[in-house]
Amino acid sequence: MNIDFILVLNTLLILGAALISPGPDFFLVLKNSLRYGKRSGIITGIGIATGCFISFTIVVVGVSFLFKYPLIKQVMNVVCGAYLSYIGIKCILSKSHHQYLSEQIENKFISSWSLFISGLLTNIFNPKLYSLTTGIMAYVENNHPSKLTNISIIILQGLMALVWFTLVARLFSTKNMQDFYFRKKGIINKILGVIFIIVAVRIVIG
Secondary structure, eight states: OOOOHHHHHHHHHHHHHHHHSOOHHHHHHHHHHHHHOHHHHHHHHHHHHHHHHHHHHHHHHHHHHHTTSHHHHHHHHHHHHHHHHHHHHHHHHOOOOOOOOOOOOOOSOOOHHHHHHHHHHHHHTOHHHHHHHHHHHHHHHTTOOOHHHHHHHHHHHHHHHHHHHHHHHHHTTSHHHHHHHHHSHHHHHHHHHHHHHHHHHHHHTO
């Protein structure tokens, strides 16, 4: 079994664009970094990255199994394509707005385990994440990936999440950095929207 490096790279680019678009995970890491310190934000990010490994493994195994059945595969292609198109259009039409989060150090002790679990559960119990990753994996499965290709995607997307949220914890504590990031949010979402629509078309046409 060989690894389809082009497919892995394309998938990681799609997932990376989705990852840097602000969501619950981003705000949880930023909030914990500002409230309890950067180390706490990093630990929260480790919990989220662990959640990525678990949730993505569930999606990959599930989609791989369902795509063995031609009728289910056709239905999922249509549903996933329609969903990604819908999300893509929403991203393109979304307007950039945010509320600056300022540093509010709390003396209350919070354990590393609690921070890790908060990140883990936020990721694992995010229904939108499962819908989105199912759509993306429908694109992957249509390219007939080997098991090693899927395993590579699972591992690398988790590591990518870990690196991203570590950067969030370390770099996004200042108002200037937050302002810069959120000023670019509109551009990020529009690019993400176009990517999702292209992927949706690829899924529908098989």
